[in-house]
Amino acid sequence: GAVVSQHPSRVICKSGTSVKIECRSLDFQATTMFWYRQFPKQSLMLMATSNEGSKATYEQGVEKDKFLINHASLTLSTLTVTSAHPEDSSFYICSARPPTGEVNTFGSGTRLTVV
Amino acid sequence: SQKIEQNSEALNIQEGKTATLTCNYTNYSPAYLQWYRQDPGRGPVFLLLIRENEKEKRKERLKVTFDTTLKQSLFHITASQPADSATYLCAPNYGGATNKLIFGTGTLLAVQP
Numbered sequence: 404g405a406v407v408s409q410h411p412s413r414v415i416c417k418s419g420t421s422v423k424i425e426c427r428s429l430d431f432q433a434t435t436m437f438w439y440r441q442f443p444k445q446s447l448m449l450m451a452t453s454n455e456g457s458k459a460t461y462e463q464g465v466e467k468d469k470f471l472i473n474h475a476s477l478t479l480s481t482l483t484v485t486s487a488h489p490e491d492s493s494f495y496i497c498s499a500r501p502p503t504g505e506v507n508t509f510g511s512g513t514r515l516t517v518v
Numbered sequence: 519s520q521k522i523e524q525n526s527e528a529l530n531i532q533e534g535k536t537a538t539l540t541c542n543y544t545n546y547s548p549a550y551l552q553w554y555r556q557d558p559g560r561g562p563v564f565l566l567l568i569r570e571n572e573k574e575k576r577k578e579r580l581k582v583t584f585d586t587t588l589k590q591s592l593f594h595i596t597a598s599q600p601a602d603s604a605t606y607l608c609a610p611n612y613g614g615a616t617n618k619l620i621f622g623t624g625t626l627l628a629v630q631p
Contacts, residue, residue, distance in 0.1 A: 437618055437619070447562070505617075509554075510561050512560060
């Protein structure tokens with residue numbers, strides 16, 4: 404079945420620094436990938452749709468200059484949290500859908516802690 | 519805007535009983551609806567998909583129904599087990615080129631032995 408790999412699984416960074424999270428589709432090509440954020444005891448909130456070879460589409464209220472998304476190849480999307488602050492601490496999850504499928508496959512998530 | 523609501527309270531049931539989780543949406547019906555399971559600290563895992571023109575879908579101990587009149591989907595787990603304890607998320611999909619998923623609030627299910 405389709406597999407999406409996300410790295411790192413956990414990261415701790417200092418306030419003001421930037422952190423990059425990678426999302427890879429291992430056995431299929433994905434022209435679009437999705438980035439979600441999840442705070443404790445809350446559901447997944449869609450942040451943006453990553454589009455291969457073009458700009459990402461951000462959901463309302465998500466700062467595109469703070470959450471930089473790059474989808475340079477058909478198997479890799481990256482999310483960079485720039486100038487991270489403690490309130491950016493959260494669980495970030497990516498997903499992708501194989502071209503011939505209807506189901507979105509999710510990565511295992513990245514726990515970001517900003518200290 | 520579209521809203522997706524699930525049982526906000528945690529659902530506690532006894533092992534062996536049937537768990538029933540609800541998912542209600544507003545406005546227009548999705549082309550199909552998916553149910554996912556999420557364990558703490560992990561990404562969601564796909565369970566079942568039901569289309570707009572389907573009334574019911576089954577997979578082993580799982581059953582999903584879809585009522586477009588009530589704007590509701592029900593998710594059933596029969597003969598529940600402690601291992602079924604997790605958060606269950608519904609995600610209507612309205613089609614379109616991007617196939618983005620918007621999730622419901624999620625329901626935490628706890629099956630007591």
